[in-house]
Amino acid sequence: MATQTSTKKKIAIAGGSLLLIAGITVGGALVTQNSTIFDNVFSTDISDTSADGELLVTGAPMTNTFTGQMDGEAVTGYYTATNTSTNATLTVTLASQVQPGGANGAKLAGALDTRVAVDGGTLVGTGKLADMRLDGSDSFELAPGQSAKVRVDVFVDDAAAFNAADLDDSKVTADYLFNSIAKSN
Structure with missing residues (x-):
């Protein structure tokens, strides 16, 4: 016996699909579960001048390892940040990123303090090493x-609390992340 195909079923499925597509795209708008985009128009300002340079940072290593045996001393790194662009001003920020691993690394990074000075200016507290921010x-x-x-210090601000935390055998490695945003002149 030959198999019969139902064209009515295929037509109903095709018609339902077209109705669904027509319902989703109404009047040039794309309707999704969480948003609606009308006429696919996005407003952007395009600059005719591109930033031709970048931020160049030289100096001490960007990756540093600290141990829980710190007690009162500061570990200081000196860096030179240079804008190599000829037509853009850079806004520079600095942050830390703790690498995974190390004995009690997260606890030690949360106990070490940081501060930064730019061009010999005032030292600015930038939080704990776990989340250092100059922004x-x-x-x-x-x-x-x-x-x-740029001077970056990692130090122990409260020696009594640090010693009470019993972090002598701890070790943490952190990276200093210099970032910049260019603004064409």
Whole structure:
């Protein structure tokens, strides 16, 4: 006996699919579960000047390992941040990123304090090593071709609390992350 195919069923499925597609795209708008995009128009401002340079940072190693045997001393790194662009001002920020591993690494990173000074200015507290941040109003700008000396300290602010935490055998490795946002002049 030959198999019969139902064309009515195929037509009903095709018609339902078309109705579903027509319901989703109404009047040039794409309707999704969480949003609607009308007429596929996105507003952007395009600059005719591109930033031709980048932030160049030289100096001490960007990756540092600290142990729980720190007690009162500061580990200091000196860096030179240079804007190599000829037509863009850079807004520079600095953060830390703790690498996984190390004996009690997260606990030690949460116990070590950080501070930063730019061009010999005032030392600014930048939080714990676990989440060091020099951003917002503490970030600094570099004009095209300009350089700045950056001092980064990792230290123990409260020696009594640090010693009470019993972190002598601890070890943590962290990276310093210099970032910049270019603004064409």
